[in-house]
Amino acid sequence: MLLISAIVTGLAVGSMYGLIALGYHVTYVVSNTVNFSQGSSMMLGAVLGYTFAIRLGWPLPLAVAMALLLCALFGLVVERFLVRPFAERGSNGWLMATVAGGIVLDNIVLFTFGKEPRAFPSILAQKPILLFGAGVFPLQLVIPLVGLGITLALSLAFNRTKLGKALLAVVQNKDAARLMGINVRVAIALSFALSTALAGLAGLLIAPLFSIHSDMGTLFGIKAFAVAILGGITSASGVMLAGFLYGLIEALVTALVGSTYTQIVAFTVVIVALAAMPNGLLGRAATKKV
Amino acid sequence: MALQSSISKISRRLLLAAAASATLALPAMADDTIKLGLVAAMSGQSAKSGEAIVRGLSVAIDEINAKGGVLGKQVELVVRDDESNPARGVVAARELVQREKVAALFGGLDTPVSMAIVPFANQNKVPFMGVWAAGTPITRNGAPENYVFRVSAVDALVDKALVAYAVKKYGAKQPGMILINNPWGESNEKGLKAALEEKGMPYAGIEKFQDADVDVVPQLTRLKESGADVLFMVANVAPSSQVVKSLDRMGWDVPIVSHWGPAGGRFSELAGPSGAKVHFIQTFSFAGTLSPKAEVVLAALKKKYPEIKTLADVTPAVGIANAYDAMNLTAIAIAAAGSTDGSKIREAFEQIDSYDGLIKNYKKPFSATEHDALTSNDYIFTHFKEGQILPLTN
Numbered sequence: 001m002l003l004i005s006a007i008v009t010g011l012a013v014g015s016m017y018g019l020i021a022l023g024y025h026v027t028y029v030v031s032n033t034v035n036f037s038q039g040s041s042m043m044l045g046a047v048l049g050y051t052f053a054i055r056l057g058w059p060l061p062l063a064v065a066m067a068l069l070l071c072a073l074f075g076l077v078v079e080r081f082l083v084r085p086f087a088e089r090g091s092n093g094w095l096m097a098t099v100a101g102g103i104v105l106d107n108i109v110l111f112t113f114g115k116e117p118r119a120f121p122s123i124l125a126q127k128p129i130l131l132f133g134a135g136v137f138p139l140q141l142v143i144p145l146v147g148l149g150i151t152l153a154l155s156l157a158f159n160r161t162k163l164g165k166a167l168l169a170v171v172q173n174k175d176a177a178r179l180m181g182i183n184v185r186v187a188i189a190l191s192f193a194l195s196t197a198l199a200g201l202a203g204l205l206i207a208p209l210f211s212i213h214s215d216m217g218t219l220f221g222i223k224a225f226a227v228a229i230l231g232g233i234t235s236a237s238g239v240m241l242a243g244f245l246y247g248l249i250e251a252l253v254t255a256l257v258g259s260t261y262t263q264i265v266a267f268t269v270v271i272v273a274l275a276a277m278p279n280g281l282l283g284r285a286a287t288k289k290v
Numbered sequence: 291m292a293l294q295s296s297i298s299k300i301s302r303r304l305l306l307a308a309a310a311s312a313t314l315a316l317p318a319m320a321d322d323t324i325k326l327g328l329v330a331a332m333s334g335q336s337a338k339s340g341e342a343i344v345r346g347l348s349v350a351i352d353e354i355n356a357k358g359g360v361l362g363k364q365v366e367l368v369v370r371d372d373e374s375n376p377a378r379g380v381v382a383a384r385e386l387v388q389r390e391k392v393a394a395l396f397g398g399l400d401t402p403v404s405m406a407i408v409p410f411a412n413q414n415k416v417p418f419m420g421v422w423a424a425g426t427p428i429t430r431n432g433a434p435e436n437y438v439f440r441v442s443a444v445d446a447l448v449d450k451a452l453v454a455y456a457v458k459k460y461g462a463k464q465p466g467m468i469l470i471n472n473p474w475g476e477s478n479e480k481g482l483k484a485a486l487e488e489k490g491m492p493y494a495g496i497e498k499f500q501d502a503d504v505d506v507v508p509q510l511t512r513l514k515e516s517g518a519d520v521l522f523m524v525a526n527v528a529p530s531s532q533v534v535k536s537l538d539r540m541g542w543d544v545p546i547v548s549h550w551g552p553a554g555g556r557f558s559e560l561a562g563p564s565g566a567k568v569h570f571i572q573t574f575s576f577a578g579t580l581s582p583k584a585e586v587v588l589a590a591l592k593k594k595y596p597e598i599k600t601l602a603d604v605t606p607a608v609g610i611a612n613a614y615d616a617m618n619l620t621a622i623a624i625a626a627a628g629s630t631d632g633s634k635i636r637e638a639f640e641q642i643d644s645y646d647g648l649i650k651n652y653k654k655p656f657s658a659t660e661h662d663a664l665t666s667n668d669y670i671f672t673h674f675k676e677g678q679i680l681p682l683t684n
Contacts, residue, residue, distance in 0.1 A: 002511050005540070009505040016504075115337040117528040119559045126562075128539045135539045209535070210504050211528045211560050213335065219502040255508035259471070259498045 005134035006255035012140040014247020015147030019202035020224035023195030030191035037102030039221020045200025071200030072193035079192035110214040122208035232283015327386035330398025332371035339399035346613025376406035393630035401425030415632035441616040449481030466518025470525035494518035531560035574611035615647040
């Protein structure tokens, strides 16, 4: 029972890390840049979902759709004002700019949404069901499925569809891509919108299991970046796999060894794994063509 | 982190500027007032605690000023935000003492911040009154001349009370501990171990968890398998609710005896109906039949802060009540000292004979060896029911 519940817990939390980490992956493969405000995007998804569904009483599907749309919009803003001005000059300033953007968003939410943590109840997280003798909320089973589905969809989209290939072409050679009729700016902007929407979705999914407050995403954002690197940021399935593994390690260490050691063991594993596999689990080595 | 604090610094500056211009608008009579300083969390996750303390202090100050103030002067409160950060707390305390010339300092919710201010207060001979942070060493700091006083719970005593309650109410034989992984959790781990040892009781296990833990099932399962019959919980409101939700999911119906973390927010909403099972310690509650004094204070609160409509809005009551009594005791001490000199006020605190306060009728609240006005007899056990903190019998 200890093992079963640890595995379910690990997979559910791990897929959250995976979903946010997929956001890092998406922008990286298209533009070689990363949005470090992913943790805040996750928080934004949860806060907007709460505001629309609970405070304004909108029907849930509408609230979720609107929250995701606004998260995507936030991604466009991040790209336009915090990434593009730096990246197009070849500067790495976007790195600090996106971190700062996330902190600004956290503080805006703190002042507008309020200081107290709030609850976002869901029918999927009220009555636990028994799974091999361990109680789990249905939502905890839904989350990994959503994670797997999105990973699959992303892999297919990038490798099989015209749009996906066009997006990937951007990172390989911007000028060639532009000559082939691909709108590079739109492609990059789209990848940022997708990445923040993925983080927002993670926030919406985790909200009923957690509480909503302005800094709920901070630690998730950091862990998800570790996961993205661990999985090999160039591979969607690697990133998701790393998310599951990281979640499992956390839960199993807590269950079997004790919670005092969780963070020590989990991050040590990340360091050791990266030393052994510098490109991550399924990542490809970056080849610099001169 | 550095960036985070600098950003919040900017927003704080704006707020301070706004506050400063607001106070400038009033007739400033710096020399005719006695200034008292408060260093507490006014922003961030614990901001609600700072608000409660300001309310308790302000209502008491209004009463004192209406009766002519202290030493013929009006009392004025100067508030500084510590952002729950010890370094900022010390800077704020220094600024209040050196620039604002406050006669005494009040402290906030965070034990680490208060611990950082304690040496400063003792060195500069400024009375420092704790109204919330329960860390044992705040008042028992070993200084030869101790300027630190407190009207609040003390971890060491709380832990004894938690153990006594678990035994009396639930017949606990082998309790387990689920504690937040920070200095507050650690302080209580020590206190609970000592309290259990005093009773010759074993414990089933000690588990730690983080503020951001979504799922505490693994820790709780370990405690269950090691045979815990009651859980001692020490954590703030959001992490406490994660424990309750995890217990629900496991289907483990175990009594929870808790420190006062759940009182800091909307515990009923966050933890769901099972939140009512958590019995936690308080020093005061506005629920039930009120003493005449409590009626007066409640009415004053409602008048001064129109957003207070029901009892559910007077939270956290401990912050308000502790601050109210602490302010009155401080006023008595300053009046008896006949001056705002720190060492005279300190002596006067230790000489206070009696004060009929909100929490209790204080008789000789402080002495040369005892700087805590509240004892374990003043603790009450409460629980949340539909958003209100209600006292439990026995």
